[in-house]
Amino acid sequence: MALSLTVNGEKRTLEVDGDTPLLWVIRDELGLKGTKFGCGAGLCGACTVHLDGQPVRSCSTPVDLASGKSVTTIEGLASRGDLHPLQKAWVEHGVPQCGYCQSGQIMSAAYLLKHNPAAEREDIVAALSGNLCRCGTYSKIIAAVESVASGESVDREGA
Amino acid sequence: MTLNRRDFLKVSAGTSGSLVFALALPGCSGIQTGYREEDGAWKPDAWLELTTDNKVYFTLARVEMGQGTYTGLTTLIAEELEVEPAAITPKFAPVASEYRNPLYKLQLTGGSTSIATSWMPLRQAGAEAREMLILAAARVWEVDHSECTAFEGHVRHPNGVDTLPYGKLVSLASSETVRHEVKLKPQSQWRYIGKARGRLDAGAKSTGTAEYGIDIELPGMVYAVVTRPPRYGARVKSFNGSDIQAMPGVLKVLEIERGVAIVAGKYWQARKAQQKLKVEWDNADALGLSTNDVFADYHKAADDDAGVRERDDGDFADAAAGAERVLEASYEQPYLAHATLEPMNATAWYRGDSMEVWAPTQAPDLGRIAAARVSDLSPDDITINTTFLGGGFGRRLTQDYIEEAAAVAYSVKTPVKVIWSREEDTRHDLYRPAMLHRMKASVSGGEVTGWHHQVVGPQILDWYVRNAAPAQYPWSPKFLYDTLGKVGLMAEGIATPKDISAIEGAIDYPYKVANVEVRHTHTDPGVPITWWRSVGYSHNGFAAETFMDELAHETGKDPYEFRRALIAHQPRHREVLDRVVAMSGWKAPAPSGRARGVALFQSFGTYVAQVVEASIENDGIHVHRVWCAVDCGQVVNPEIVRDQIEGGIIFGLTAALHGEITLQDGEVQQSNFHDYPLMRNYELPEIIVDIVDSDETPTGVGEPGVPPVIPALGNALFALTGERQRKLPLKAAASSL
Ligand code: FES
Numbered sequence: 001m002a003l004s005l006t007v008n009g010e011k012r013t014l015e016v017d018g019d020t021p022l023l024w025v026i027r028d029e030l031g032l033k034g035t036k037f038g039c040g041a042g043l044c045g046a047c048t049v050h051l052d053g054q055p056v057r058s059c060s061t062p063v064d065l066a067s068g069k070s071v072t073t074i075e076g077l078a079s080r081g082d083l084h085p086l087q088k089a090w091v092e093h094g095v096p097q098c099g100y101c102q103s104g105q106i107m108s109a110a111y112l113l114k115h116n117p118a119a120e121r122e123d124i125v126a127a128l129s130g131n132l133c134r135c136g137t138y139s140k141i142i143a144a145v146e147s148v149a150s151g152e153s154v155d156r157e158g159a
Numbered sequence: 160m161t162l163n164r165r166d167f168l169k170v171s172a173g174t175s176g177s178l179v180f181a182l183a184l185p186g187c188s189g190i191q192t193g194y195r196e197e198d199g200a201w202k203p204d205a206w207l208e209l210t211t212d213n214k215v216y217f218t219l220a221r222v223e224m225g226q227g228t229y230t231g232l233t234t235l236i237a238e239e240l241e242v243e244p245a246a247i248t249p250k251f252a253p254v255a256s257e258y259r260n261p262l263y264k265l266q267l268t269g270g271s272t273s274i275a276t277s278w279m280p281l282r283q284a285g286a287e288a289r290e291m292l293i294l295a296a297a298r299v300w301e302v303d304h305s306e307c308t309a310f311e312g313h314v315r316h317p318n319g320v321d322t323l324p325y326g327k328l329v330s331l332a333s334s335e336t337v338r339h340e341v342k343l344k345p346q347s348q349w350r351y352i353g354k355a356r357g358r359l360d361a362g363a364k365s366t367g368t369a370e371y372g373i374d375i376e377l378p379g380m381v382y383a384v385v386t387r388p389p390r391y392g393a394r395v396k397s398f399n400g401s402d403i404q405a406m407p408g409v410l411k412v413l414e415i416e417r418g419v420a421i422v423a424g425k426y427w428q429a430r431k432a433q434q435k436l437k438v439e440w441d442n443a444d445a446l447g448l449s450t451n452d453v454f455a456d457y458h459k460a461a462d463d464d465a466g467v468r469e470r471d472d473g474d475f476a477d478a479a480a481g482a483e484r485v486l487e488a489s490y491e492q493p494y495l496a497h498a499t500l501e502p503m504n505a506t507a508w509y510r511g512d513s514m515e516v517w518a519p520t521q522a523p524d525l526g527r528i529a530a531a532r533v534s535d536l537s538p539d540d541i542t543i544n545t546t547f548l549g550g551g552f553g554r555r556l557t558q559d560y561i562e563e564a565a566a567v568a569y570s571v572k573t574p575v576k577v578i579w580s581r582e583e584d585t586r587h588d589l590y591r592p593a594m595l596h597r598m599k600a601s602v603s604g605g606e607v608t609g610w611h612h613q614v615v616g617p618q619i620l621d622w623y624v625r626n627a628a629p630a631q632y633p634w635s636p637k638f639l640y641d642t643l644g645k646v647g648l649m650a651e652g653i654a655t656p657k658d659i660s661a662i663e664g665a666i667d668y669p670y671k672v673a674n675v676e677v678r679h680t681h682t683d684p685g686v687p688i689t690w691w692r693s694v695g696y697s698h699n700g701f702a703a704e705t706f707m708d709e710l711a712h713e714t715g716k717d718p719y720e721f722r723r724a725l726i727a728h729q730p731r732h733r734e735v736l737d738r739v740v741a742m743s744g745w746k747a748p749a750p751s752g753r754a755r756g757v758a759l760f761q762s763f764g765t766y767v768a769q770v771v772e773a774s775i776e777n778d779g780i781h782v783h784r785v786w787c788a789v790d791c792g793q794v795v796n797p798e799i800v801r802d803q804i805e806g807g808i809i810f811g812l813t814a815a816l817h818g819e820i821t822l823q824d825g826e827v828q829q830s831n832f833h834d835y836p837l838m839r840n841y842e843l844p845e846i847i848v849d850i851v852d853s854d855e856t857p858t859g860v861g862e863p864g865v866p867p868v869i870p871a872l873g874n875a876l877f878a879l880t881g882e883r884q885r886k887l888p889l890k891a892a893a894s895s896l
C-alpha cells in the first residue's frame with residue numbers, strides 16, 4: 001500500500017506492506033542506515049527513533065502506525081550541518097566502542113533532554129535503561145548526557 | 160606452491176593468546192608497493208599509502224569491533240610517521256598474507272593481541288616511510304638528511320624555516336633506499352602514544368554514518384533468512400517449498416548445508432514467509448542432550464579419567480597424603496552466548512568467476528575458505544570486504560554466517576544479504592563452553608601445601624580447525640579442506656602448538672605453593688563452542704580465585720593477606736593487588752549491609768586485581784562499586800585502556816549475574832534479551848580503574864578485565880551471606896537453590 005510520512009523533515013511516499021516494521025522501512029526503503037536492528041522485540045533500544053516527538057522502538061512499530069506522522073532518526077538530529085549537543089558530547093567523551101547501540105542511546109537521551117533539559121543522573125539512568133550496550137559504555141554515556149544537561153542547552157531537534 | 164612437510168603446521172609458541180592455532184608458511188604476498196603515477200599514490204609498505212595531495216591512508220589489519228584498533232593502531236603508525244592520528248584515514252584490510260596475525264599465522268583479530276603484535280612492526284613501518292621522505296627532502300635541498308626533521312606531515316630543512324609537505328615528496332621518496340639504521344623515537348619524544356585522547360571513529364559512530372556489515376547496500380540486492388535446525392546436527396528432510404515460493408516477494412527457497420534459505424525482495428517479506436515455513440528435520444545425528452546431562456557427563460568423565468597432566472610441580476599426591484586436611488570443591492559454569500548487539504549477517508555477490516563478500520568478520524581469511532566451500536571458486540577468487548563490527552567478542556572468528564550468504568549468493572547470482580534475527584543469533588551461536596572444575600588443596604599448619612585443579616570440558620580448536628587449517632593453505636585443493644582440519648588436530652601438541660583454550664589461566668596458577676598439579680579431562684558434549692571474550696581464563700579464573708577465597712576462609716586469613724603472602728615473589732601481580740586494596744579501602748569495613756570480595760588474575764599478559772562491593776537488596780544482587788588495578792605494560796591510549804577494562808568488567812558481571820544458555824533435549828532454551836539478559840544502565844556499579852605506569856611491552860586489554868570480576872563478586876557474596884556459590888550465574892539466595 002502507499003503511505004506517506006515525514007522523515008527528518010522531508011515528506012516521503014512509499015509503496016510498502018503496512019505491517020512492515022518502521023525500522024526496515026527507514027533502513028531499506030529510505031536508505032537511512034543509522035538506525036540499527038538489535039533484537040526486533042523492543043528489548044534493546046538500538047532502533048529508537050522519534051515519532052511525532054515520542055521515542056519509539058521502530059522494530060516493533062508497524063509502518064502504517066507512522067503513516068502521516070513525522071519521524072526523526074539519528075541522521076536528522078543534527079541541524080544545518082551542526083551536530084546535536086549530545087553528538088558533540090559523545091565525540092568529546094569518546095563514548096562509542098563498537099558503536100552499534102549508540103544511535104539508539106543518543107535518540108533516547110535527546111528525548112529526555114528535550115523534556116528535562118536539566119536531567120539528573122537518576123533521570124538519565126531511568127531514561128536510558130531500555131537501551132542495551134553490550135560493550136559496556138554506560139558510564140561514559142551517562143557522563144556525556146550529564147555534561148549536556150548541566151551545561152549547554154538543547155534547543156534544536158527536528159521532531 | 161608446493162607443501163613442504165616440515166613447514167606444515169609448524170610450531171609457534173602459544174604465548175598469551177587463547178587462539179594458539181598457528182601454522183607457519185609464508186603466504187603468497189599480494190600487496191603491491193611502490194609509486195603509482197596515475198593517481199599519485201605511494202605505498203611504501205603494506206600499511207601506508209601517501210598521496211601527492213597530502214592524504215595518508217592506513218590499512219588496518221586488525222578489525223575494529225569496539226576494542227579501539229582503529230584509533231590505537233593508527234596512533235602507532237602516526238607517532239613514527241610524524242602525522243597527527245586524526246589526519247590519517249584508516250581503511251579495512253583485504254585478505255593478504257602481509258596482514259596475518261603473527262601469533263596465529265591467520266588474519267585474525269582476537270586473543271587481545273592487536274597492540275602487542277603491532278607495537279614493533281607498525282612503528283617500524285612508520286619510521287621507515289618517514290626516513291624515506293626525509294631522504295627525498297634532503298636530496299631536493301642538497302643537505303645532509305640527518306639534519307632534517309619530520310613533523311606533522313612535513314619535512315623541515317636544517318635551517319629550521321623551510322619545509323616540504325609529504326605530498327610533494329612521495330614520488331621522490333618512493334625511489335629512496337634507506338641505508339642507515341632507522342631508529343624508533345624514544346619515549347620522551349612521543350607526541351601521541353600514551354597521550355592520545357578520544358577515538359577516531361567516535362564521530363561516525365555518533366552520527367549513524369559508520370558502516371557495519373548489516374548496513375551494506377548493493378544494486379539489485381535481495382535479502383535472505385535461513386531456518387536452521389533447532390537441534391544442532393539435524394539435517395533437512397523435507398519442507399513446504401512450493402507454499403513458501405508462492406508467498407509475496409519470495410524469489411527463491413533453497414536448501415543449503417546449514418538449513419533452508421528463503422530469498423525475497425525485502426527483508427520483511429523473507430521473515431514473513433519464514434513464519435509459514437515447515438521443515439521436517441532428520442534428527443539422526445542431532446544433539447539430544449539437556450544441560451543436566453552435560454554436567455552429569457562431565458562428573459562421570461572426571462571420575463573415570465583423571466585427565467592429562469598439564470602442570471606438575473612437586474608432588475601433589477604426596478602432599479595430600481601427608482596433609483592435615485584436604486579441601487575439595489567443584490565449580491560448574493554454563494554455556495554463554497556472545498550476544499553482539501549487531502546480529503550475525505553477511506552480504507555476498509557471486510559473479511560467475513569471482514565472489515565478493517561484505518561482512519563484519521574477525522577472520523577474513525577464514526571467511527574466504529567458508530565461501531569457497533559452498534561455491535565453485537577458490538579462495539583467490541573471493542574478496543572479503545570487512546566493515547565495522549557491531550561487537551565481536553570471539554563470535555565473529557567463526558564464519559558460518561559468511562558460509563550461508565555465500566551459499567545463497569552462489570545460487571541466486573545477485574547480491575544477497577543474510578540477516579540473523581536475535582533469536583537465531585542466540586540459538587545458533589557457538590558458545591563459551593560449559594565447564595566443570597574440581598579443585599583440591601592440601602593444608603597443614605594453616606598453610607597451603609598443595610593445589611590440584613582438574614579442568615573438565617572441551618577444547619575449542621576441535622571446532623575451530625575446520626576453516627582455520629585450510630585458511631593457512633589457501634592454495635590447497637578444496638577436497639583437502641577437511642583433511643587439513645583433521646591433520647591439524649592430529650598434529651596438535653606435536654607439530655602444532657597445543658590448544659590451551661581449556662586450561663589457560665589454570666596452568667599458570669601464580670601463587671607460591673610447593674605442589675601444584677593441573678589436569679585436563681577432555682570431554683566434548685557436542686554443543687558448538689568457540690572463543691568468547693577471555694574464554695578459558697573466564698572459567699578458570701572463577702574456579703581458581705573462588706577456591707583461593709575458600710582456602711583463605713578455611714585457614715582463617717583475610718582474603719587479601721592470604722593472597723599477598725603467596726604472591727610476594729611476583730612483582731607485577733603484587734603491585735596490582737596492593738594497589739586495588741589501597742584504592743578500595745579494603746582494610747576498613749564495607750558500608751553496612753555491603754561486603755567486598757577480591758580477586759587477582761593475569762591473562763593475555765596483563766595483570767588485573769579487582770575488589771567488588773555488593774549487597775543483596777529486594778532479593779537481588781546489587782553491585783555497588785568495582786575497583787580495578789591493571790598493569791598492561793606501555794599504554795598507547797589510556798582512555799581506550801580504561802574503556803576496555805570497564806567494558807570487560809561489565810561483560811564479566813553480565814555473565815556472573817545473568818549469563819546462562821541451557822539446553823532441553825538438544826534445543827537451546829534462550830532466544831532474546833528477555834531470557835538472555837545483558838546488564839543494563841540501572842545495574843551499573845561505580846567502576847574505578849587505575850593503570851600502572853610501565854615501560855614494559857604493551858599487552859592486551861580487551862579481555863583481561865573479564866575474568867577476575869566474576870570470582871570477586873562471588874567472594875563478596877560469600878563475605879555477605881556466609882554461603883559459598885560454586886555455580887554460575889550467581890543467585891541472590893544461594894540456599895534456596
Ligand atoms: S531492535 Fe528494536 S528494541 Fe531492539
Ligand code: FES
Nearest residue numbers: 098099133134135
Ligand atoms: S558500543 Fe557496542 S553495543 Fe554499545
